[in-house]
Amino acid sequence: MGWRVVVDMDLCESNAVCMAVLPEVFEVRDDDLLYVLDETPPDSMRAKAEEAVARCPKQAIAIVEA
Amino acid sequence: MLRRIAVVGASLAGWHAATTLRREGFDGELTVIGAEAEPPYDRPPLSKAFLATGDESKVVLAGVADRETLGITWRLGRRATALRLADRTVDLDDGSEVAFDGLVLAGGADVRTLPSLPVGDGVHALRTLADARALRADLDRRPGPVLVVGAGFIGAEVAATCRQSGRDVVLVEAAAVPLERAVGAEIGAVCAALHREHGVDLRLGTAVVGRDGPGAVTLDDGTTVDAAVVVVGVGVSPATGWLEGSGLAIADGVVCDGTGLAAPGVVAAGDIARWPNALFFGDSMRVEHWDNAIDMGAFVARRLLAGEDWDPAEVFAPVPWFWSDQYDRKLQMAGRATGADQMHIAGGTLEERRFVAMYGRAGRLVAAFGMNRPRHIVQSRGLIARGCPWDEARELAATWI
Numbered sequence: 115m116g117w118r119v120v121v122d123m124d125l126c127e128s129n130a131v132c133m134a135v136l137p138e139v140f141e142v143r144d145d146d147l148l149y150v151l152d153e154t155p156p157d158s159m160r161a162k163a164e165e166a167v168a169r170c171p172k173q174a175i176a177i178v179e180a
Numbered sequence: 181m182l183r184r185i186a187v188v189g190a191s192l193a194g195w196h197a198a199t200t201l202r203r204e205g206f207d208g209e210l211t212v213i214g215a216e217a218e219p220p221y222d223r224p225p226l227s228k229a230f231l232a233t234g235d236e237s238k239v240v241l242a243g244v245a246d247r248e249t250l251g252i253t254w255r256l257g258r259r260a261t262a263l264r265l266a267d268r269t270v271d272l273d274d275g276s277e278v279a280f281d282g283l284v285l286a287g288g289a290d291v292r293t294l295p296s297l298p299v300g301d302g303v304h305a306l307r308t309l310a311d312a313r314a315l316r317a318d319l320d321r322r323p324g325p326v327l328v329v330g331a332g333f334i335g336a337e338v339a340a341t342c343r344q345s346g347r348d349v350v351l352v353e354a355a356a357v358p359l360e361r362a363v364g365a366e367i368g369a370v371c372a373a374l375h376r377e378h379g380v381d382l383r384l385g386t387a388v389v390g391r392d393g394p395g396a397v398t399l400d401d402g403t404t405v406d407a408a409v410v411v412v413g414v415g416v417s418p419a420t421g422w423l424e425g426s427g428l429a430i431a432d433g434v435v436c437d438g439t440g441l442a443a444p445g446v447v448a449a450g451d452i453a454r455w456p457n458a459l460f461f462g463d464s465m466r467v468e469h470w471d472n473a474i475d476m477g478a479f480v481a482r483r484l485l486a487g488e489d490w491d492p493a494e495v496f497a498p499v500p501w502f503w504s505d506q507y508d509r510k511l512q513m514a515g516r517a518t519g520a521d522q523m524h525i526a527g528g529t530l531e532e533r534r535f536v537a538m539y540g541r542a543g544r545l546v547a548a549f550g551m552n553r554p555r556h557i558v559q560s561r562g563l564i565a566r567g568c569p570w571d572e573a574r575e576l577a578a579t580w581i
């Protein structure tokens with residue numbers, strides 16, 4: 115089963131909490147915007163991705179099963 | 181083997197403790213007791229998005245919709261009134277009792293008020309959803325200036341939210357500089373300037389004396405503020421009243437060891453807990469931040485389940501972290517500036533209102549406060565966690581342009 119990381123950019127406030135949890139996937143750049151570096155990370159990152167979902171203060175991140 | 185676990189406090193720390201207990205395989209009886217009528221919700225929006233819009237979807241906490249699927253007995257709208265440690269029993273305010281083998285204390289903090297300005301008739305405190313609903317309703321009902329008492333983070337956010345919805349705001353702070361204890365005088369002054377730039381009438385070094393009928397609040401500089409609505413934001417105190425005399429050590433919080441254990445089979449987490457943080461020279465800490473309630477709630481759940489099998493070397497030693505949204509600025513802080521003997525500005529300038537203030541203590545980076553610098557605060561948090569030497573941190577920060 116594949117899965118994807120989706121960020122609702124209307125909710126995201128670029129506080130970079132997700133980047134602290136999983137920098138391989140989430141990056142806040144100097145323009146203060148969040149970039150999802152890899153929308154379909156390997157399964158080995160699933161637990162960390164779920165932690166990012168739980169940690170995002172804006173609840174902007176979702177994991178979608180594809 | 182624990183068979184019955186009770187959690188007192190149905191908010192952020194209690195919710196994360198309870199869900200962690202289940203995730204870690206605890207399948208015994210689990211009771212969560214919460215004084216508020218609501219299931220766990222998210223407090224930070226109460227002074228931000230919810231206050232601005234009244235949209236209650238903003239305070240929904242992830243996962244809480246599934247709370248009935250976890251085999252938890254919810255005792256909401258019920259307050260724990262006494263802990264009988266020897267009997268392993270908690271008494272509730274309806275006369276019932278909850279027996280436990282394991283107890284999680286997650287009662288958070290109660291908002292402080294001022295004797296000179298009792299809540300009611302246009303005067304508000306802000307801690308709960310009920311408080312926020314009442315404040316919003318009053319703001320709608322009573323047009324005119326808002327007086328905010330206390331320029332800490334919550335007071336500052338309320339002031340900012342009210343300004344952004346077009347209200348005149350008077351912000352009164354007893355100290356000469358706001359947030360001095362948290363960020364030092366220089367950065368506190370920047371926070372003060374931010375309010376003034378956004379049209380807030382900020383009165384520093386000024387205290388409230390009392391109230392002359394509805395509206396008129398008198399200050400100790402002899403002036404009177406005509407306010408339609410007053411919000412008192414003078415901090416919180418840990419909700420430990422019901423634990424006095426229980427045998428637990430209480431000292432501005434429930435006193436725990438470095439693993440969050442307050443007594444055998446009793447742990448505490450979130451705003452109520454005090455513990456020595458090994459990462460910060462063993463300083464005794466009590467942290468009133470969202471992130472800590474999550475982290476510590478989960479940590480002490482595992483601690484409780486492990487009992488005597490816990491490795492005492494595994495202590496709770498996080499880098500505290502929080503954010504505060506004010507106007508168009510994101511304020512964030514990682515670590516603790518307490519006892520700092522060095523300060524350095526990187527990644528911008530104070531004038532731009534875009535910078536990182538780094539704090540050093542005993543040759544190490546111990547804290548970083550940022551305005552619109554989220555990425556660097558995250559990086560600083562990592563540096564603080566690994567005890568990065570001060571000089572090295574300064575060098576690294578030189579690339580933060």
Ligand SMILES: Cc1cc2nc3c(=O)[nH]c(=O)nc-3n(C[C@H](O)[C@H](O)[C@H](O)COP(=O)(O)OP(=O)(O)OC[C@H]3O[C@@H](n4cnc5c(N)ncnc54)[C@H](O)[C@@H]3O)c2cc1C
Nearest residue numbers: 189191192193215223224260287288450451468469470502
């Ligand atoms: C308006 C506002 C804005 C905030 N903004 C931010 C922010 O931007 N960033 C940030 O990091 N933090 C913020 N915070 C702080 C953050 O919300 C708290 O740190 C967090 O809620 C602490 O969680 P907790 O579970 O420890 O305690 P609490 O959330 O205080 O919950 C404790 C619960 O226990 C209940 N309780 C207490 N005693 C008993 C008893 N005897 N019996 C039964 N129930 C009991 C209480 O009623 C309460 O529901 C904000 C707080 C407020 C009020």
Ligand code: SF4
Nearest residue numbers: 126127129130132170
């Ligand atoms: S944690 Fe959430 S709000 Fe923060 S940058 Fe990531 S997605 Fe955006």
